[in-house]
Amino acid sequence: MSNSVKSNYEESLSPQLHMALADVLSDDTKPPTISVNDAIKSFSGGKTMISVEEGVSESAMHGIVGVGRGWEPPRLITFCDEDARPGYNSMKAHEYQDSAAILEAKVNVLAALIHHARHCTAYTGAGIST
Secondary structure, rough: HHHHHHHHHHHHHHHHHHHHHHHHHHHOOOOOOOOHHHHHHHHHHEEEEEOOOOOOOHHHOOOOHHHHOOOOOOOEEEEEOOOOOOOOOOOOEEEEEEHHHHHHHHHHHHHHHHHOOOOOOOOOOOOOOO
């Protein structure tokens, strides 16, 4: 991400999000960062979200808070040639999985966001009560 794009992105964040990101960035348990090419080679068969989905953005893989962190792309665990949302401009319904280190980093970001939120609402799907 270029410095000007990153600067515009950071300026658009709320004060609470800035506080949450500061908490996460000050944490010493950040996962190691690797290049996208190294990440693709490191997984069995080289199948990651970047190698399967054409033009997938970093924010589609990790959310806007994950942009610019150098997190490795999720790896493909199930190939499915069906559309994820038929009738919409969508991607295929493949299933992906983050590494344990990236998942832990994302959980830390979520915890920081909830901690600094003035109000927190969860939009959930069916089955949340079970």
